[in-house]
Amino acid sequence: MASPAFPRCDDxxxxxALRQHFDGTGRGFDARQALQADPARVQAFSLEAPQVFADLSKNLLDAQADRLLLQLAQECGLTAQRDAMFAGEKINATEGRQVMHFLLRAPRQGGADARLSAELAQVHETLARMLAFAEELRTDASITDVVNIGIGGSDLGPQMATLALDSFVAPGKRFHFVSNIDGHELAAVLRQLKPEGTLFLIASKTFTTVETMTNARSARQWFTQQGGRDVSRHFAALTTNVQAAAEFGIGRTFGFWDWVGGRYSMWSAIGLPIAIAVGAQRFRELLDGAHAMDRHFREQPLERNLPVRLALLDVWYRGFHGFTSRSVAPYHSALRRLPAYLQQLEMESNGKRVDRQGRELPYATSPVVWGEPGTNGQHAYFQMLHQGTDVVPVEFIAVKKPEHGLAEHHPQLLANVLAQAAALMQGKSDPGGHRHFPGNRPSTMLLLDRLDPRSLGALVALYEHRVFCAGALWGINSFDQWGVELGKVLAKDIAPRLASGDTVGLDASTAALVQRLRD
Incomplete structure (x- = not known):
């Protein structure tokens, strides 16, 4: 993939042609007028994918721009880049790794390229062990609390999914997620626990992540000080470093592979908290939903391929309209951690400034991704979306059928999501200015029939493939994250200085702050 065989989008x-079109008529496109003039626009800009319906008709995209964006995907060799990933080629060139998170949800028979049969067999062996352990835990009434200790991809995915599937969680068990090295977070969780009723899951591929191992050691210390016995029964490790886990006192480990990036790992052993929460059968449904989206991405033509179409919108908005962020507004409280999960997925993947050959990019890449569940967001940041000086595309996620029996609530929730999307587009005229809404503010509507394991799996896989497509078009490697490393290295240097007071070699600001923190 380091080869220039796949041209960068601007080559x-x-x-x-997109630049000429944007400078000519694309910049002034009005979605309100387009919908009024063409009743068929909704159908033309709507797509069906597994478990997800998408209405793109309120976006600032006319037929000519749409055609040219699809042409862009073809000229960048997007399908060939996609096929290279699914064939197991080392598309993560800077680290010399394959990218095969899709293999984690592939069926044992016929779910992947035949060349990947050995890896697929390992996946299913680990999956069977993990799900057997999850079922064992689910029927163990003595374990009332499960604490997942991890950070980044070892926290955000499992936490997001466990919360999203709360309606399916086994009664009698509570799930906690600790990620921050700030001791206040762990202390707040430990106050709720009893050692004899707690299982700690230590999630770290290398078993060396500073935040995770600091929290793990503190949890073990608390466990023994509170009279806990048998660390090997009350601690399990999600890691490939079996030796380090054994030295910690853990005998039960579940591994994964270097071709799984952390932010793509909730389908692996990192998903053990999800499996304990919802059970083996529903965890397999989560995998099935993701695999269905994998097939959609692999098999559908570009024009009917939802991950591709969403990625093309991202390129259009960042590279031409200059929109710097995108707000994700899930109108389902169980999806409240989805924006945080997508922040890592998208910004860690595509927050890059050089292409695969190391050349500096002349255009913008990842937008800032942010959001809150509706209707909470309406009473917070939607003021800016409607009347602020920046245009922020919004991605609404709505669910047709609720998992509760409170009859009055869900119709109001659905009315609000439809109204907000309509209001952003329609706007409202006010000569006085204060009540003027400019309108023509773009949004996408993603609809799920219900929020269950299968639809959640499809939704998350949709976002994964969208990120891949955008990165492929921008010509960047979406699967390394060197930007995460520099701060870690500096923190290791600064930590002992806080104890010793040595500031030699530090910049003046950092040195002064070290001294102030020591006073």
Whole structure:
């Protein structure tokens, strides 16, 4: 993938044509007028994917821009780049790794390229062990609390999914997630626990992550000080470093592979908290939903391929309209951690400033991703969305059928999500200015029939593939994260200085702050 065989988006004829179109008429496109003039626009800009319906008709995209964006995907070799990933090629060139999170949800038979049969067999062996352990825990009434200690991909995915599937969680068990090295977070969880009723899951591929191992050691110390016995029964490790886990006192480990990036790992052993929460059968349904989206991505033509179409919108909005962020507004409280999960998935993947050859990029890449569940967001940041100086595309996620029996609530929730999308587009005229809404503010509507394991799996896989497509078009490696490392290295240097007071070699600001924190 380091080969220039796949051109960068700005090296294509389609990019130049898009620039001409945008400067000519695309910049002034009005979605309100387009919908009024063409009743068929909704159908033309709607797509069906497994478990997800998407209405893109309120976006600032006319037929010509849409055609040129699809041409851009073709000229960048997007399908060939996709096929290289699914064939197990080492598309993560800077780390020399394959990228095969899709293999974690592939069926044992016929779910992947035949060349990956050995890896697929290992996946299913680990999956069977993990799900057997999850079922054992679910029927163990003595374990009332499960504490997942991890950070980044070892925290955000399992936490998001466990909360999202709360309606399916086994009664009698509570789930806690500790990630921050700030001791206040762990202390707040430990106050709720009894050692004899707690299982700690230590999630770290290398078993060396500073935040995770600091929290793990503190949890073990609390466990023994509170009279806990048998660390090997009350601690399990999600890691490939079996030796380090054994030295910690853990005998039960579940591993994964270097071709799984942390932010793509909730389908692996990192998903053990999800499996304990919802059970083996529903965890397999989560995998099935993701695999269905994998097939959609692999098999559908570009024009009917939902991950591709969403990625093309991202390129259009960042590279031409200059929109710097995207707000994700899930109108389902169980999806409240989805925006945080997507922040890592998208910004860690595509927050890059050089292409695969190390050349500095002349265009913008990942937008800032942020959001809150509706209707809470309406009473917070939606003021800016409607009347602020920046245009922020919004991604609404709505669920048709609730998992509760409170009859009055869900119709109001659905009315609000529809109203907000309509209001952003329609706007409202006020000569006095204070009540003027400019309108023509773009949004996408993603609809699920219900929020269950299968639909959640499809939704998350949709976002994974969208990120891959955008990165492929921008010509970047979406699967390394060197930007995470520098701060870690500096923290290791500064930590002992806080104890010793040595500030030699530090910049003046950092040195002064070290001294102030020691006073």
């Amino acid at each position: 294509t004829g389609a990019w130049k």
